Amino acid sequence: MSTDPSLLGARALWEGLARVPVSFPPTGGAEVVVSPESGLCPAGWVGVVSLGGWAIVTAPTEHTAAIVREGLARLPVAAVADPAVVREALPGARTLGPAALAYVSREGFRPVEPGALSTGHVPSGHPELLRLEESAGDEDAGEAALGDITSPAFVVREHGRVVAAAGYETWPGRTAHVCVLTAPAARGRGLARVTGSAAVTHALTTGLLPQWRATRAASRRVASSLGFTELGYQLSVEIE
Known part of the structure; x- marks a missing residue:
């Protein structure tokens, strides 16, 4: 697993927002867990977060989790946050996003001066x-x-x-x-x-x-x- 501090910090953030024990699988793939109070998505929805080639997924119920596990099992991790691919794998699903997640370190930051503004x-x-x-x-x-x-x-x-x-x-x-x-x-x-x-x-x-x-x-x-x-x-x- 990468030791990039920004990636490690981002993963820790979203693992915590899942509000149940979960981690980005170091061997690849997506880990699906049941979390009715997940902070990865609106209440009652399935939340998908993919970071650095690994993914975690929260579902509101065990029934929904089983549907998601079966539908996403055959997808590469790179595709689990692609709305078109996900809707094909989970017929009838509605999606919001995806939103790109970007991070910056002190060393990588490129500040901008306001000039005359x-x-x-x-x-x-x-x-x-x-x-x-x-x-x-x-x-x-x-x-x-x-x-x-x-x-x-x-x-x-x-x-x-x-x-x-x-x-x-x-x-x-x-x-x-x-x-x-x-x-x-x-x-x-x-x-x-x-x-x-x-x-x-x-x-x-x-x-x-x-x-x-x-x-x-x-x-x-x-x-x-x-x-x-x-x-x-x-x-x-x-x-x-």
Whole structure:
């Protein structure tokens, strides 16, 4: 098994979020366990997390676990987080994701300077963040989840208004789950890189492992530009 600290930290995080004893199988394949309270997926769903060529899967009931074990047994680990392949293996299943899971170390981080931009920070839950979420719309605001951050929010202002913000939610295992949002009219100018860089700098300074979870290509590109490496995927599966 790899000794990469980021990969080891990511695996420990998701093993803990399974909320039952489980581990990424060192010999390959996917380990399927029953966990009604799993943090890998919405309640009642099947959660799949694949990291570095190994996977863990949680199911809400033993009946569902048996269906999943049979359906996924013939799949290579690289395919267990592929929604099209999973739906073919589990007919009638509905999927959410996958979300790419990326991590960065202090050594691999590539910070971005704000330059002439007007930057600052505000507390989580600040009214300016709420206005930014309203301007972005429910779908984008839900993806960013700025309302969940436990760190300060690092912001860019233009004409007195916050047009981009980033922070992180402290997860178990000393993980910083990074959240970034830019107003629609201000996108494509690198503001997510500036605010995301500030949030990641804060997380690394406090000894946390930054995690960037994204379903959209633009967000994944921002993470890559900051030095994040994609180590795997998270997928949620609903079985009728």
